[in-house]
Amino acid sequence: MKLDKLLNEIGFYQTTGSIQDVEIVNVEMDSRKVKPGSLFVCIDGYTVDGHDFLQQAMDKGAAAAVISKEVSVSGDFPLIRVKDTGRALAMLSAAYYDYPTTKFPLIGVTGTNGKTTTTYLLDTIFEQQGKKSGVIGSIQVKIGEETFPVINTTPDVLELNRIFHQMQEKEAEQVIMEVSSHALDMGRVFGCDYDIGIFTNLSQDHLDYHKDMDDYLRAKSLLFSGLGNDYQQGKKKYAVINEDDDASDLLKRSTAQQVITYSCKQDADMMAKNIMLSPGGVAFKLVTPIGTTDIKTNLIGMFNVYNMLAASAAAIASGVGLDVIKEALESVKGVDGRFEPINEGQDYSVIVDFAHTPDSLENVLQTSREFAERKVYVVVGCGGDRDRTKRPLMANVAVKYADHVLFTSDNPRTEDPVQILEDMTGHLTEEEATFEVISDRAEAIKYAVEQAQKDDIILIAGKGHETYQIVGQTKYDFDDRQIARDAIKVKGE
Numbered sequence: 121m122k123l124d125k126l127l128n129e130i131g132f133y134q135t136t137g138s139i140q141d142v143e144i145v146n147v148e149m150d151s152r153k154v155k156p157g158s159l160f161v162c163i164d165g166y167t168v169d170g171h172d173f174l175q176q177a178m179d180k181g182a183a184a185a186v187i188s189k190e191v192s193v194s195g196d197f198p199l200i201r202v203k204d205t206g207r208a209l210a211m212l213s214a215a216y217y218d219y220p221t222t223k224f225p226l227i228g229v230t231g232t233n234g235k236t237t238t239t240y241l242l243d244t245i246f247e248q249q250g251k252k253s254g255v256i257g258s259i260q261v262k263i264g265e266e267t268f269p270v271i272n273t274t275p276d277v278l279e280l281n282r283i284f285h286q287m288q289e290k291e292a293e294q295v296i297m298e299v300s301s302h303a304l305d306m307g308r309v310f311g312c313d314y315d316i317g318i319f320t321n322l323s324q325d326h327l328d329y330h331k332d333m334d335d336y337l338r339a340k341s342l343l344f345s346g347l348g349n350d351y352q353q354g355k356k357k358y359a360v361i362n363e364d365d366d367a368s369d370l371l372k373r374s375t376a377q378q379v380i381t382y383s384c385k386q387d388a389d390m391m392a393k394n395i396m397l398s399p400g401g402v403a404f405k406l407v408t409p410i411g412t413t414d415i416k417t418n419l420i421g422m423f424n425v426y427n428m429l430a431a432s433a434a435a436i437a438s439g440v441g442l443d444v445i446k447e448a449l450e451s452v453k454g455v456d457g458r459f460e461p462i463n464e465g466q467d468y469s470v471i472v473d474f475a476h477t478p479d480s481l482e483n484v485l486q487t488s489r490e491f492a493e494r495k496v497y498v499v500v501g502c503g504g505d506r507d508r509t510k511r512p513l514m515a516n517v518a519v520k521y522a523d524h525v526l527f528t529s530d531n532p533r534t535e536d537p538v539q540i541l542e543d544m545t546g547h548l549t550e551e552e553a554t555f556e557v558i559s560d561r562a563e564a565i566k567y568a569v570e571q572a573q574k575d576d577i578i579l580i581a582g583k584g585h586e587t588y589q590i591v592g593q594t595k596y597d598f599d600d601r602q603i604a605r606d607a608i609k610v611k612g613e
C-alpha cells in the first residue's frame with residue numbers, strides 16, 4: 121500500500137522527508153518486529169518509549185515512521201508527525217486492514233466479572249444457530265474451531281485489527297470481544313464499530329490502574345458512548361445493560377442507541393423469574409420481548425443467571441430465536457476454569473474457579489456455602505503488580521464464607537509473595553476465622569486436599585484456566601486443575 125494513500129486516513133499531520141511513492145508492507149508498533157518496508161509507529165508506553173527504538177526500526181528497514189516528539193534521524197527518512205501516535209495507530213491499523221469491524225457484526229462485552237463467561241455463552245448460541253463466530257478474550261482468540269493464545273484480554277489496536285482481518289478472511293459471521301477497562305482507557309479499541317455493547321457489572325478491581333471507581337466506570341462507559349451513530353445506514357445498535365447494577369443509570373445515559381435492560385429483581389426488557397438454584401445447575405423462566413421459555417442449565421450460581429440474561433439479550437438483538445437460545449444454554453457443560461469441578465472419584469468436591477475480585481469471590485463462595493453439606497475450604501491469593509486495595513477485601517470475603525482458608529500465592533509477579541500475603545491477612549485476628557498461610561500454591565492445594573473429608577468442598581480460586589504461575593518476570597508451568605488431580609490421586613492411594 122502507498123504511504124500517502126494510508127495517510128489520507130489520519131488527517132492532521134506534518135511530514136519531513138519525502139512521502140511520495142513510499143510503499144508500505146505493514147504497520148508495526150514494535151521495532152523488534154519491523155521488516156523492510158514497515159511503517160513504524162512510535163508509542164510512548166508505560167515501560168519504554170517507542171521513539172527510543174526508531175533507529176533500531178530504521179536499521180531493520182522501516183520505510184517511514186509516525187512520531188509525536190522531536191527525534192534526530194539522518195538523511196531524508198520519511199517522518200510523519202502527529203499529536204497522538206496512539207490515535208494515529210488506531211486509524212492506520214483500521215485503514216490498513218480496510219476497516220474490518222464494519223464488515224461483520226461486532227459485540228463488545230465489558231464489566232468487572234462475567235465477560236469471558238458471557239462471550240462463551242454467546243459463542244455457543246451462535247454455534248447452535250449454525251453461524252461461525254470469532255471470539256477474543258482472556259482465555260484465547262477463537263475463530264470457529266481454531267484457537268490461539270493472547271497476552272492481553274483485549275489485544276492492542278494493531279494486533280486487534282490483524283485478528284479482525286483474519287476473522288473476516290476466515291468468514292466469521294460475527295465477532296464477540298471482551299473489552300477490558302484498560303483497553304477502553306488506553307485506546308486499544310479506538311475505531312471499533314460495535315453493533316452491540318454488553319455491560320455485566322461493576323465492582324472493585326484494577327484500582328492500581330484506575331484512579332478510583334468513578335474513573336473505572338468512566339472507562340467502562342466508553343464502550344457505550346462509542347456505540348456510533350449511523351441511523352441513516354439502517355444499522356441498529358444496542359446497549360445491553362444490567363439493570364440491577366448501580367452503574368446502570370450512568371451507562372444508559374452514555375449511549376445514543378437503543379438500550380435493552382436485563383434483571384433478576386425488577387422490571388426490565390429481559391427477566392429471569394422463578395429462579396431455582398441447585399448444586400446440579402440453575403433453572404429459571406426466561407422472559408423476553410419475543411416470548412417466554414423455561415431454561416434448565418448445568419451452570420451453577422446466581423451470577424450465571426445474569427450472564428445468561430446478558431447473552432440472551434444480545435442474541436435476541438442479533439435476530440436469534442428463543443428455541444435456539446434455550447437449546448444452546450441447556451447444552452453448555454461449563455466454561456473452562458469457571459466453577460470447574462475436578463472429579464477423580466473422591467467423596468469431597470474440588471472446584472477450580474477464576475474469581476480474583478472481592479465480588480466474584482463472594483459470589484462463588486456464597487454459592488459453595490449454599491450447597492455445602494459440610495466444611496468449605498478455600499485456597500486463594502491475590503496477584504502481584506495489581507490492585508493492592510482489593511487484598512484485605514478478598515481476605516475478608518474468604519474468612520466470612522469459608523470454614524477454613526488457605527491463603528497462598530497467585531502470580532506474585534515482581535512483588536514479594538510474603539508481602540502480598542501480609543497485605544491480605546495482616547488485619548485478620550486468629551479469633552476471626554481459621555486460616556493458614558502457605559505461600560507455595562501447590563503445597564496449599566495439596567494440604568487442602570489432605571484435610572478434606574467426605575462431603576467437604578474445596579474451592580481453589582483465582583487462576584481458573586491459567587496454566588502458569590508468574591514469579592518475577594518468569595512464567596512457570598502451573599495448573600491448579602492438574603495439581604488438584606494429582607493430590608486427589610495421591611490421597612486415594
Ligand SMILES: CC(=O)N[C@H]1[C@@H](OP(=O)(O)OP(=O)(O)OC[C@H]2O[C@@H](n3ccc(=O)[nH]c3=O)[C@H](O)[C@@H]2O)O[C@H](CO)[C@@H](O)[C@@H]1O[C@H](C)C(=O)N[C@@H](C)C(=O)N[C@H](CCC(=O)O)C(=O)O
Binds near residue numbers: 152163173271275
Ligand atoms: C499497563 C498495560 O496495560 N500495559 C500494556 C502496554 O504495555 P506498555 O505500555 O508497558 O508497553 P511498553 O513496553 O512501554 O512499549 C511501548 C512501545 O514501545 C515498543 N517497543 C518496546 C520495546 C522494544 O524493544 N521496541 C519497541 O518498539 C512497544 O512495542 C510499544 O509499542 O501495551 C502492551 C502492548 O499492547 C500490553 O501488552 C501491556 O499489557 C500488560 C502486559 C498488562 O499486563 N496489562 C494488563 C494490566 C491488562 O491490560 N489487563 C487487561 C485485562 C484486565 C481485566 O479485565 O481483568 C487486558 O486487557 O489484558
Ligand SMILES: Nc1ncnc2c1ncn2[C@@H]1O[C@H](COP(=O)(O)OP(=O)(O)OP(=O)(O)O)[C@@H](O)[C@H]1O
Binds near residue numbers: 457459480
Ligand atoms: N456475572 C458475574 N458476577 C459476578 N461474578 C461472576 C460473574 N460471572 C462470573 N463470575 C465469577 O467471576 C469469575 C471470572 O468470570 P469471567 O472469567 O467470566 O469474568 P471476566 O470478566 O472475563 O474476568 P477478567 O476480567 O479476568 O477477564 C468466575 O470464575 C466467577 O467466579
Ligand SMILES: N[C@H](CCC[C@H](N)C(=O)O)C(=O)O
Binds near residue numbers: 502506583
Ligand atoms: N485479567 C486479570 C486476571 C487476573 C488473574 C489472577 N490470577 C491474577 O494474576 O491476579 C488481570 O490481569 O488482572
Ligand SMILES: [Mg+2]
Binds near residue numbers: 235258298
Ligand atoms: Mg475475561
